[in-house]
Each structure stands twice: as C-alpha cells, then as structure tokens.
Amino acid sequence: MSDPLAEIVTLLQPKAPFSKLVRSSGAWRVRRTGVEQVYYCLILTGQACLEVNGKASVILNEGDFALIPAAYSFAMSSVNPKPPEGFEILPVKEADGIYRLGNPDSPVDTQQLIGFCVFGSPDASLLVSLLPDVIVSRGENRVGTLVKLVADEARADRPARDVLLQRLLEALLIETLRSAPETLASPGxxxxxxxxxxxxxxxxxxxxxxxxxxxxxxxxxxxxxxxxxxxxxxxxxxxxxxxxxxxxxxxxxxxxxxxxxxxxxxxxxxxxxxxxxxxxxxxxxxxxxxxxxxxxxxxxxxxxxxxxxxxxxxxxxx
Known part of the structure; x- marks a missing residue:
C-alpha cells in the first residue's frame, strides 16, 4: 500500500539548505516578512517565542524544533525578558561566524540553530497547503540529530553533498511531521x-x-x-x-x-x-x-x- 506522507515529502524536493548558529542575550525580536524559504529552528539552550502569520505565539524550549513550510511573516523573540512592543533588531555576525542578538557583552541566554531550505517542486504550494502552518516537535532526539546533520552537511563541500542533503532533508521532514502531535489541531x-x-x-x-x-x-x-x-x-x-x-x-x-x-x-x-x-x-x-x-x-x-x-x-x- 502507498505511503502518502512519504510520497508528498519526496515530491516536495527539498534542496539547498543554509543554517547558522545564533546566540542571544537580554531582550530581542527579529521579524521577517515576504519569506519565500522554508524556515526551521532548533533551540539548543534557553527559550524563544515564535509567532507565525500573526497567529498565537508558541514558546520553544531547549530541544524543541520548529518548521514553517510556508510563512508570509514570522517573528522570533526573547521570552524573559520580553521585548517592548515594536522593538526589533538584526543579528550581527561575529568574527567566529556565529551570529549575535542583543548585548554582545552580556551572558548568552539562548542558542539557536536556524536556517532555511527551498522546495524544488513546482507544485510545492499545493503540497504545502496540505501541511500545517507551523510544525513543532518537542524534545525529539532523532529530530535534533537530523537537524545537526543537515547543518553540518550544508556547511561542508563534500562529494555528493546535494544528494545527501536532499535525503537528510526528506528524513527530517518525515520525522518532524510524524512526531509533532500539536499539528493535528488544524485540518490537513x-x-x-x-x-x-x-x-x-x-x-x-x-x-x-x-x-x-x-x-x-x-x-x-x-x-x-x-x-x-x-x-x-x-x-x-x-x-x-x-x-x-x-x-x-x-x-x-x-x-x-x-x-x-x-x-x-x-x-x-x-x-x-x-x-x-x-x-x-x-x-x-x-x-x-x-x-x-x-x-x-x-x-x-x-x-x-x-x-x-x-x-x-x-x-x-x-
């Protein structure tokens, strides 16, 4: 018997991911609009608040992974302290290649591995419409391991990189989708x-x-x-x-x-x-x-x- 979830993930043709490590301290908020990529975030330490397309915010804790298949706008912000209304900043790249939010001289509160990929299928909009707006997997070690493998491979220039990345991304999508019971609240x-x-x-x-x-x-x-x-x-x-x-x-x-x-x-x-x-x-x-x-x-x-x-x-x- 056919497996619809596996077929749809394969047809999406996930490609070309990019990722970066972000460290933050104090109050911060980053907002993105007109997003064309598939955004993902793994909380390594601390907490962060995610708001997608103006819907109710979601608190992400250490070990949580969030995937946004298609976001028109989203914002990530600190939890404690909460940033003032309208307060927004941009990440700053430091000498070691890590990005920083907030006061660089203050202790790090939160570390995130964030990035994006794209769906190569011309039918991505149709297929994505069958998925939730935001998918949150909480404390799943398998998901976290796959995210780190994707990030490591994306930064390297090894033989067969693109082929391996596509397989890793397909595995990550499937594992995320089947381990996120919160996504069952909406039709799809x-x-x-x-x-x-x-x-x-x-x-x-x-x-x-x-x-x-x-x-x-x-x-x-x-x-x-x-x-x-x-x-x-x-x-x-x-x-x-x-x-x-x-x-x-x-x-x-x-x-x-x-x-x-x-x-x-x-x-x-x-x-x-x-x-x-x-x-x-x-x-x-x-x-x-x-x-x-x-x-x-x-x-x-x-x-x-x-x-x-x-x-x-x-x-x-x-």
Whole structure:
C-alpha cells in the first residue's frame, strides 16, 4: 500500500539548505516578512517565542524544533525578558561566524540553530497547503540529530553533498511531521493520516490513482457510509475527497510531464482518465494550459533557469 506522507515529502524536493548558529542575550525580536524559504529552528539552550502569520505565539524550549513550510511573516523573540512592543533588531555576525542578538557583552541566554531550505517542486504550494502552518516537535532526539546533520552537511563541500542533503532533508521532514502531535489541531493531510478509517482511503487513492474511484467505493474501503465518509474526510483533511483525488492526480501528471518522455495518452491512463482528450480537458482546466504545452514550457524553464549561488544569499536575512 502507498505511503502518502512519504510520497508528498519526496515530491516536495527539498534542496539547498543554509543554517547558522545564533546566540542571544537580554531582550530581542527579529521579524521577517515576504519569506519565500522554508524556515526551521532548533533551540539548543534557553527559550524563544515564535509567532507565525500573526497567529498565537508558541514558546520553544531547549530541544524543541520548529518548521514553517510556508510563512508570509514570522517573528522570533526573547521570552524573559520580553521585548517592548515594536522593538526589533538584526543579528550581527561575529568574527567566529556565529551570529549575535542583543548585548554582545552580556551572558548568552539562548542558542539557536536556524536556517532555511527551498522546495524544488513546482507544485510545492499545493503540497504545502496540505501541511500545517507551523510544525513543532518537542524534545525529539532523532529530530535534533537530523537537524545537526543537515547543518553540518550544508556547511561542508563534500562529494555528493546535494544528494545527501536532499535525503537528510526528506528524513527530517518525515520525522518532524510524524512526531509533532500539536499539528493535528488544524485540518490537513496529517490529520487524515492519523485517522484509521481515512488513512485507508488516502492510501488507496495514492496507491491506485488510475482507478475510477467514487465516493461510495472510498467510503467502503474506509468502512463508513458515504455521507459519514464525506463529512469526516472534509473536516479532517480540509477539502472534499474527490477534490483531493483530483489534486493528487494533477500533481502526478505534472511530475510525469516534467520528468519523463511519456505521451499524453500514457500520462492520462496513469492518473485515471479513459482518454487523452478527457485528461487534456481536465488538465487544462486545472493548470491553464494543455498537457503537451505544459511539458514544453517546463523544458524551456529548466533549461534557461539561472542557478543562484549560495554565496549570493544573505544569511543575515534569515
């Protein structure tokens, strides 16, 4: 049976992480807006307060790890003392490469390993929409070990660095997502996966996207009535079952069109359409262009896209 969480993390294609060690003392607050990267933070010592997209703040303690898959804005601040309203500063890089917040002559209250990565998938926004706004894993040694391995590898220039980093990031994402029970408070894929009944239906859709699934068949797999299944799925995952199936099929179709030389008819059959024409209509409605044109556009973008060197990225802006 297919594993939806593993498939989605793999499809996200996490890449190119950067990290830095930040030491802080006294009152401080750092705010970021227009964030395009995936932000993460591991509290090594002390405490910090995290606020994401204007929602209720979260206190992070020593050993806690926070991951923000897509933040429009977020702020990190000291807990004790609490910074005054409107007070904000920027980290300062010291001679040893470590960043400092607050008075450099004062004793260090908090140490954080922070950084970001990017999702390489063009469908990242769709996949991220199925994840919580912020994911907090508390005191998990396995998560902390993976974070440190990612940071160590990101700073080095070893053979096969990018390949190893992607695998480490995939492992980190999976471990974080499955060890963070607080994320189940909001609708999303994780909430659906921990529901014994819905888990079966989700695995069925992922394992056989080519099957002509109906609400009745999925409900039968889940051992529920049609109405109970529909309400339960919609409440847990946040979208209707057939909408989820459509989005998953289109995600798989776009991946095949980007990464393989499959014809439209072959892609159509793989994602559950009886004819190339029916698939083309659905794909065009979903993406705004026909599948053949999408494949050609993707080839041009990947061929001509410039690569931004790591040295050009300003780590002070994390």
């Amino acid at each position: 894929l994780l909430k659906g996966l921990v529901d014994d009944r819905l888990n079966i239906a989700l695995r069925c859709m992922h394992a056989k996207p080519d099957r002509n699934w109906t609400i009745a068949e999925l409900a039968k797999q889940a051992g529920l009535s049609r109405s109970a299944f529909f309400v339960r799925f919609n409440k847990a995952v946040g979208i209707a079952p057939m909408d989820y199936l459509l989005q998953w099929r289109m995600t798989l179709a776009k991946q095949m069109l980007r990464q393989t030389k499959c014809g439209v008819a072959e892609v159509a059959a793989h994602v559950g359409y009886g004819s190339a024409s029916a698939f083309s209509v659905a794909f065009s409605r979903h993406t705004g262009c026909p599948p053949a044109q999408y494949g050609r556009q993707t080839d041009r973008i990947e061929t001509n896209a410039p690569i931004k060197p790591a040295q050009q990225l300003n780590l002070d802006e994390i």
